[in-house]
């Protein structure tokens with residue numbers, strides 16, 4: 001599944017050259033406590049049961065993420081919700097990981113770029129992010145994601161960054177350019193779900209979020225494929241692990257062999 005280098009329909013921000021460390025993170029369910037697209041599908045669209053069926057199909061590689069996700073969003077549109085209504089509902093209901101603000105401030109103070117790599121849509125991410133961290137931080141955080149396709153009749157759909165890839169947005173394409181640099185940085189990636197399957201094996205240090213409500217699909221995927229990762233509850237317990245690597249107290253292989261934050 002997924003092409004080697006699918007053509008991108010959307011621009012990328014410039015690569016951060018000459019950095020020793022770069023953080024890339026999924027947005028939904030990782031920086032937020034609940035996936036906003038799941039929230040829409042569960043509460044406005046065809047509901048959680050059908051949504052989980054599709055998640056599992058993706059996890060078992062019986063269906064592509066791209067096609068499953070398009071169906072989920074289409075179920076929201078079919079109920080008559082406009083994109084603006086969805087944005088408002090998400091702003092009211094989606095919450096930030098309790099440790100993210102401190103984690104982000106620490107990265108910023110230590111010259112470590114934090115880049116959001118998402119299969120969601122940029123306008124909903126920006127709307128929720130502005131609400132949660134304020135306009136200044138929301139504007140400075142880079143987002144590499146999909147976009148929305150607003151139709152003249154008021155309906156909408158997802159505009160995929162990589163429409164030819166089964167991932168819709170192949171997140172490895174945000175990571176791999178860093179590997180080509182003459183002095184590549186140590187790459188940390190944070191994720192939680194099926195949308196992160198394309199990124200899982202490409203980071204130096206993969207953090208996988210454990211959630212109270214289950215649905216730990218990325219952990220299941222990594223276990224199945226034997227991809228080393230660190231389980232974390234929230235960014236406040238991931239921060240000491242990142243600090244230990246950045247400050248040279250622990251090596252990448254040491255933190256990975258511990259396996260949890």
Ligand SMILES: [Mg+2]
Pocket residue numbers: 026027028029030035191192193195
């Ligand atoms: Mg996610």
